[in-house]
């Protein structure tokens with residue numbers, strides 16, 4: 624991809640993608656660095672600093688590169704071929720349905736007291752809400768736009784209660 628001739632809008636999209644990929648790199652560095660730290664801090668009290676730093680820098684660079692490449696591919700317009708041209712223009716959520724749900728799970732057994740011998744049941748209730756999500760992407764260079772349709776499920780009003788039962 625060429626760096627020259629980016630319009631102001633394209634530069635803004637590129638900055639935004641850079642920002643997202645730096646965030647992804649930072650999360651990867653925290654996770655991988657943290658794992659290395661936990662795995663080696665007892666065995667190698669001195670070297671673990673170097674291991675952690677290397678793993679952190681390596682996973683930061685790797686994740687940033689991969690995420691940036693992935694986002695950049697999405698941001699290239701299929702119509703006019705411009706890089707950093709396509710961005711999310713609009714998100715629309717349409718409510719589809721609300722279904723009451725209930726789940727019972729045995730979480731233990733009382734071994735003393737007034738409920739001795741009874742099973743402890745955790746009853747969870749919630750409302751399962753379904754939404755249709757339509758995302759509209761558009762190109763800032765040629766105006767080409769397309770939509771992506773997906774569904775989203777939200778567990779709303781979650782409540783859990785514990786009861787004893789024979």
Ligand SMILES: [Zn+2]
Nearest residue numbers: 700703762765
């Ligand atoms: Zn375009």
